Amino acid sequence: MEPRHIEIAQNLMEEIDQGRYAPGDSLPTEDQLVDTYRTSRNTVRRALQELSSRGRINTKQGSGSTVREYRPTVHLASPVGGQSDDERYASYFERVRREQGVEPREELMVGREAATGALARLLNLDPSEERGFVVIRRCDRFVGPRLWERQESYYPDFIAAGTDLDRPVDIPEGAQKVLTALGYPQTGSWDVVGAKMPSLRQSSRFALGPGVPLLVHERVAYSGTTPIRFTRTHMPADRHQLLYAEGEVSSELIRMATDVNVYDR
CATH class of the missing domain: 3.40.1410.10 (Chorismate lyase-like)
Known part of the structure; x- marks a missing residue:
C-alpha cells in the first residue's frame, strides 16, 4: 500500500490531468486539503512537495500552490x-x-x-x-x-x-x-x-x-x-x-x- 502522501499527490495529479485544475489555477489551501483527506498537515505538505518536485505545481510560502503552466x-x-x-x-x-x-x-x-x-x-x-x-x-x-x-x-x-x-x-x-x-x-x-x-x-x-x-x-x-x-x-x-x-x-x-x-x- 502506498504512503498516504503519495495517494494524495496522485489524486491531485489526476485532477490536474483531467482539467479540474487548469494551468495557473490555485489548488485548495492546506487547511482545505487537511479537511478533504482527513489527514495531518504534515502529510498534506509532503503531498504538495511531491507535486512540486515533479514539476506539476509552483508553491510559494504564504501564497499557496498553483498548477504550473508550460508554454514551450x-x-x-x-x-x-x-x-x-x-x-x-x-x-x-x-x-x-x-x-x-x-x-x-x-x-x-x-x-x-x-x-x-x-x-x-x-x-x-x-x-x-x-x-x-x-x-x-x-x-x-x-x-x-x-x-x-x-x-x-x-x-x-x-x-x-x-x-x-x-x-x-x-x-x-x-x-x-x-x-x-x-x-x-x-x-x-x-x-x-x-x-x-x-x-x-x-x-x-x-x-x-x-x-x-x-x-x-x-x-x-x-x-x-x-x-x-x-x-x-x-x-x-x-x-x-x-x-x-x-x-x-x-x-x-x-x-x-x-x-x-x-x-x-
Missing part, C-alpha cells in the same frame, strides 16, 4: 523546403521573439581541442594524429536573462581550421554553405534525441525549476562517408518541443504543428 516553443528539427539548420534556427528565434515577447540574443565561443572518446569515434578522428583535433563552436542562446539553450558544434580541424568556422563571428550564410564551399557538401545525417535530469551546474545555468529534465539533441552530419559535424544541443524540456516533418508538408501545416503543446494532454 516549437522548433523545426528536420529539413523542410530545403532550409538549412541555420535558417531553421533563425525562424525558431523569430517564434521565440513573438511568443515570449522578449528579444533573444546569442553568445558565441570558438575553441579547439583534441577529439577523444565518443567524439573521436563519431567524427572518425584519432587524437594521436595531427588531424585528430576539432574546432568547437559553442552558442548560448538567451531569452531575457535566462539561458534558453546551448548548442555545441564540433568540426574536424582539417576541415574547419582557418575558415569562418574557426572564428567567433556569426555566419549569415550558414555553416552548411561554408562546408559546401570547402568541398564538403552535406549529403546525410542522423539524429538522436533523449532526456536526462540536469546536473546541479546545469540546473543553475538554465535556471531550471524542480522536476524539469533537459532535452539533448545530437546530430552527426556527413559528406558522403566523411563525418563533417557533430552537434549537441541542450534544451530545458519545459521550454522546447522538437518538430520533425517528413514528405511533402506545406508551410501552413508546419505552422499548425507549431501550435501543438504536449503539456495540454
Whole structure:
C-alpha cells in the first residue's frame, strides 16, 4: 500500500490531468486539503512537495500552490523546403521573439581541442594524429536573462581550421554553405534525441525549476562517408518541443504543428 502522501499527490495529479485544475489555477489551501483527506498537515505538505518536485505545481510560502503552466516553443528539427539548420534556427528565434515577447540574443565561443572518446569515434578522428583535433563552436542562446539553450558544434580541424568556422563571428550564410564551399557538401545525417535530469551546474545555468529534465539533441552530419559535424544541443524540456516533418508538408501545416503543446494532454 502506498504512503498516504503519495495517494494524495496522485489524486491531485489526476485532477490536474483531467482539467479540474487548469494551468495557473490555485489548488485548495492546506487547511482545505487537511479537511478533504482527513489527514495531518504534515502529510498534506509532503503531498504538495511531491507535486512540486515533479514539476506539476509552483508553491510559494504564504501564497499557496498553483498548477504550473508550460508554454514551450516549437522548433523545426528536420529539413523542410530545403532550409538549412541555420535558417531553421533563425525562424525558431523569430517564434521565440513573438511568443515570449522578449528579444533573444546569442553568445558565441570558438575553441579547439583534441577529439577523444565518443567524439573521436563519431567524427572518425584519432587524437594521436595531427588531424585528430576539432574546432568547437559553442552558442548560448538567451531569452531575457535566462539561458534558453546551448548548442555545441564540433568540426574536424582539417576541415574547419582557418575558415569562418574557426572564428567567433556569426555566419549569415550558414555553416552548411561554408562546408559546401570547402568541398564538403552535406549529403546525410542522423539524429538522436533523449532526456536526462540536469546536473546541479546545469540546473543553475538554465535556471531550471524542480522536476524539469533537459532535452539533448545530437546530430552527426556527413559528406558522403566523411563525418563533417557533430552537434549537441541542450534544451530545458519545459521550454522546447522538437518538430520533425517528413514528405511533402506545406508551410501552413508546419505552422499548425507549431501550435501543438504536449503539456495540454
